[in-house]
Amino acid sequence: MKNSIAERVADFLNRYPPFNMISSKDLLQIAKEVNIIYLEKGDTVYNQDDGFNHHFFIVRDGAINLHYTLNDADKNLNINDVGDVFGVRPLIAKENYKHTATANEESIVYGIPIDLFQSITYNNSQVSKYLVTAFATNAYDPYTTEENSKVFGDYLPNTANDVANFQTADYTKNPVTCNTKTSLRDAAIKMSTLKIGCIIVVDDEKKPLGIITNSDIKNKIATGKFPIETEVTNIMSSPVFTGKKGLTIADAQLQMIKNGIGHLCITHDGTTNTKITGILTNHDILVALGNSPSVILKEIKRANRTKKLRTARLKANTLLKSYLEQNIPLSHIVKIMAQINDAISFKVVEIAVNRMPTPPPTSFAWLALGSQGRHEQLLFTDQDNALIFEDVTTDKYEDTKNYFLELSKRITERLHKIGFEYCEADMMASNPEWCKSASEWQTQFKNWILQPDEKAVLLSSIFFDYNYIYGNEYLVENLTETIFNTIDNTSQFFKFLGRDAIKSPSPLGFFKKFVVEQNGEQKDLFNIKNRALMPLIDSARLLVLINKIKGINNTAERYEKMAELEPENKALYNSCAYAFKALSKFKAKQGILHKNSGKFIALESLTKEEKLKLRRCFKPINEIQETLKYKFDL
Known part of the structure; x- marks a missing residue:
């Protein structure tokens, strides 16, 4: 006899990562053990500092607010919508929760049993990479979530230039070496002839003892500290830093940044105790990334x-x-x-x-x-x-x-x-x-x-x-000073800006249908810029001007600043910031998909879940416009 509930759960899970990376048979097995949780608004799934659960979670309906307390202040982390995974910390690191998960509205959540999930996905590298990357960057949301190092810390390397990349590093095999008795002159001639930037000093068993680079020659020979005939052991950098075959770019980057080096020796076991087989340079990493x-x-x-x-x-x-x-x-x-x-x-x-x-x-x-x-x-x-x-x-x-x-x-x-x-x-x-x-x-x-x-x-x-x-x-x-000094002498200007901010009504019309263009080339298309993004942009600009906030131009950051200044409206401003980021990311994805600006969207091309996410972002637009009407008597 078929388990219709489990099949419906499996069908839902199969739409979202990482579950869409699992076979149908295994996914059905997981679905049979899923814990279905019904929540009223304000109900808590787990609290900050609670011991870890035996489940992690995915939102089936509604929305889950993730927030945490820091220095006695409650801070919003994210609002998770349908299809968003949360509470993954027990799956990756057996630690207490670092935030609280609360129902933002009436919601349904699926609890995924961790032990069963891990046993089924044990050898699934695609699932593992997704979960570890998502955990490290706090990015489980298909549209937008915000990294917060105070909550999650640096679980994986995450440099200022790039996010950890899990592809295997491509290194130079059979590196150029010399023995301990080689003179620096001979080593330098070898480097010059072969047009290479480093040479590895090895023992009789080809184990790496040290490395000499162009920088060593410049700093130690050209300056007169050592004679050109000195043995390479006198100026080599030792010990060397090593890695083994299969090293990822993320791990290589982390080692180089941590130790302030530009070369890694690749050996059989990743230590200096075995024969050297290759050399990986910082240049190799940049070439591999290509567009970092x-x-x-x-x-x-x-x-x-x-x-x-x-x-x-x-x-x-x-x-x-x-x-x-x-x-x-x-x-x-x-x-x-x-x-x-x-x-x-x-x-x-x-x-x-x-x-x-x-x-x-x-x-x-x-x-x-x-x-x-x-x-x-x-x-x-x-x-x-x-x-x-x-x-x-x-x-x-x-x-x-x-x-x-x-x-x-x-x-x-x-x-x-x-x-x-x-x-x-x-x-x-x-x-x-x-x-x-x-x-x-x-x-x-x-x-x-x-x-x-x-x-x-x-x-x-x-x-x-x-x-x-x-x-x-x-x-x-x-010019900035002139603007803010002039604003002090008028209130009428703010009313004009306020009317401009509320001129575009909610993107949803009667019966919760999207308001689309009525004529022209864009007939029946949804204008995400004018109907959704611009009301949020215009409202944020007005709020920072009237509060004389200088130096913050980004719309999301403007709302986040307003949340600090007006704690009584914190929930509204944070939801506006979240909505703006989600809409911006959605627009960018549409633009890349259709090779245009992403401004106009054909609604029939969207899935039901995508439309639901858009609708959820429209609620703060209506709320901020109503707030402006009241604040400026519009």
Whole structure:
């Protein structure tokens, strides 16, 4: 007799990792032992510091809030939706829980028996890698979860440049060696002839005793500390650091960073007690990763042509795709992509300045606006930028402005060639309205703020998200001071910004149906940018302006800051931050899938679970808009 309940549980589990990596027969066996847990809002699955459970969990319906206490303050970690796995710590490390799991609403949770799961997946490396990676980065959510080192710590290597990569390191076999009696002269000649950067000193049994690199020769021979005829044992670095065949890139990176080295000797058993079989260098790791952030940033820094910058930016897109597929936390992705985008912009301005017929007549600053200004630009989007130049005398003004307009034209042309489309509304520094002197920009902002209308609100809201890229940073700081000083003299401007933030109603219409475009090329498509992301962006901008919060442009970070300032609204602001990250990641995935910006989505292409996740993100939009209506009497 068939177990219909177990089959339904298995069908559900099979939609989500890591269960979709398990055979149907084994999955049904797990499903038969699943513990089905029904929770009311506020019910707890487990508490921080509780002893570990014999189950880990997946959300079947509803949502589970993960939070923890640190220094007597309750901090939100994540909200887990349908298909999200949580409580995995007992599966990886037999330790007490580091956070509390509470039902955010009426929910159903499946408890997966750990002993049975482990026995079935014992030899399944795909499942193991998924769970260990997810545990290390706290990234079980298909759209977004946030890493928090205070909760999970460094279980796996996680450098500032990249997330642990589990592919096997490809090393150089049969490395060049010499014996202990070899003179440094002979070793150096051998290195030069073979064009290699290191040589391994071995004993009679080919066990590695030390290593000599170009750096050793430079620091110990060229400086006169040792004569060129000295034996290699006098200047070699010893003992060597070793690894064995099958070493992963993650482990190799960790060893190199921890010990401050650039070479690992590969031996039969991974120790200095057996014969050397290979050498792994830091360069080998960078080549294997290919498109790591550090490599891309080095390429950008060295680039002297637009074509090379475009190649680097395309590599960044490949990197983005890889990160999204690995479910890396969005905060990590955003920071890396922002650094790459800003580095490209800086280099484009630098190249353009150097190729102008004459140097700039006065100092200036280049600003990124819009999504790049907020450090939220993941995919190629259109340009939004501006230029501020230092005030000059009246007789020099026209020539100065013409110079910077020509410079801006060259910059925007190069950005266009790299892949950043021209702004349809011409909100670029090549437009005279977006290329002004410092005093002109200050006057412009005073007019926008003190005499607001719909156009002023549109233009100023784009500009409020600016990010300094190149030039005289003082000009930007001075403009910021002018803006916040002017805001003190008006309340009307905030009402205009508030109306702008609530102009787009909830993305769901009657009967909980998605509000789609009614005509044009995008008819029947869902505009995730205008209907979901922009209301959150506009609301966050208004809140930080009225609270005079400087230096935080990112939308999610703005909400997180507001949660600190207004504890009574903490839950709302945290849910807005979470929703924005989830929507941003979803948009990026759609853009990569369809090779476009991801702005317009064909709803029929989404699964039921994907639509459910989107709907869950819409609730905070409605709540923050209602809060603004009350706060600003709209």
